[in-house]
Amino acid sequence: MQENKNDLSAFEMLFEDFKNKLNQELNIYEKLSNEDYKQLLTSFIKEYEREFYNNFSEIFIYDYYKSLINNNVMNKILDFVQQRQSLNNQGKNEILKAERITCKDVLNFYNFDLKQNSSENMFVSGITGKAIPINYITAEIITNEDIFFRPPKGDPKLRGPHVNYTIEYSYNYWVNFKEQILKYIDDFEKNHSEDFLEDLNDYRYWLNKYHMLKTFLNQKETVGNLKGGKNNVKN
Numbered sequence: 001m002q003e004n005k006n007d008l009s010a011f012e013m014l015f016e017d018f019k020n021k022l023n024q025e026l027n028i029y030e031k032l033s034n035e036d037y038k039q040l041l042t043s044f045i046k047e048y049e050r051e052f053y054n055n056f057s058e059i060f061i062y063d064y065y066k067s068l069i070n071n072n073v074m075n076k077i078l079d080f081v082q083q084r085q086s087l088n089n090q091g092k093n094e095i096l097k098a099e100r101i102t103c104k105d106v107l108n109f110y111n112f113d114l115k116q117n118s119s120e121n122m123f124v125s126g127i128t129g130k131a132i133p134i135n136y137i138t139a140e141i142i143t144n145e146d147i148f149f150r151p152p153k154g155d156p157k158l159r160g161p162h163v164n165y166t167i168e169y170s171y172n173y174w175v176n177f178k179e180q181i182l183k184y185i186d187d188f189e190k191n192h193s194e195d196f197l198e199d200l201n202d203y204r205y206w207l208n209k210y211h212m213l214k215t216f217l218n219q220k221e222t223v224g225n226l227k228g229g230k231n232n233v234k235n
Contacts (some may be wrong), residue, residue, distance in 0.1 A: 005053045015216045022209070034217060041210040046128045046202035056123060057135040059200070060106060064141060065181040074178050077147070081171045092148070099147045107142065109207060114142050127210065173208045 008161040013135035017036060022028070026040070034116075052059060068074045077093050107114070111126035140151050150168045168174075189197065 011219060015220065018212060018216060034213075034220075037213055038210075038217070041206060041213060042127055044206045045125075045203070045210060047132070048199070048206070049125055049130050049132065050204070051199060053132060056110075056112075057138045058188065060110075060112075060134070060138050061141065062124075062185060063106045063109075064103060065185055067106060068099070068181065069178075069185075071098065071102055073098045073102055074174075074181070077174050078171070078178065079191055081169050081174050084169055096146060100145065103142060109204075109211075111207075116143075129221060151164050 008044075019032075022037065025041070032040070040081055073095065076098065077160075080091050080095055111124075112123040112132075113126060115122050115124050115131070116139060121134050123134055125132065129185060144151070150166050152165065
């Protein structure tokens with residue numbers, strides 16, 4: 001028996017509206033279970049992970065750099081190093097926290113975990129389970145807890161044994177760093193085809209849909225538990 005809209009909670013109405021819009025976008029006319037929607041979106045993401053398999057290092061860095069700019073982290077770094085007095089690190093912890101949130105947000109959006117061993121670095125997709133190789137620069141960004149602790153340039157496998165990291169508080173260094181990341185962003189957008197960029201935007205679109213579905217399913221389970229019994233999220 002079909003439920004009356006008046007009997008649905010606000011949450012259920014939002015969830016039904018979300019699924020109805022998905023049906024319209026995908027020309028789906030039959031009734032699907034929640035698990036069906038999850039598997040369908042997962043299949044889309046699986047295809048994009050295959051398409052961008054060799055590009056995820058640069059995609060991560062591109063998104064991370066854009067977030068440093070858009071989230072105002074870069075300007076906070078410049079303000080800090082310009083005003084910083086000798087041995088005075090007031091305000092540094094807030095910058096470190098903001099940078100780590102920026103980095104983790106990019107990873108969480110793609111639902112990637114970093115896995116490392118002695119021979120390689122890789123992302124493992126939390127959605128599809130796919131293992132995706134990444135370069136050492138990407139791994140260093142993710143594992144570096146202090147952005148002011150700057151790694152030496154070059155592949156670590158080719159560095160000499162006495163090459164050291166530096167602690168960098170120079171204002172000019174960070175001005176140049178901002179210029180370099182803006183150039184990276186610009187080059188990324190110029191050097192990839194329109195089709196590549198459109199597919200990347202589509203990929204992000206379906207990732208957003210997947211995250212929304214997961215949020216609805218988690219909320220549905222929480223509501224079911226509060227009512228005294230688990231809802232079956234597959235129905």
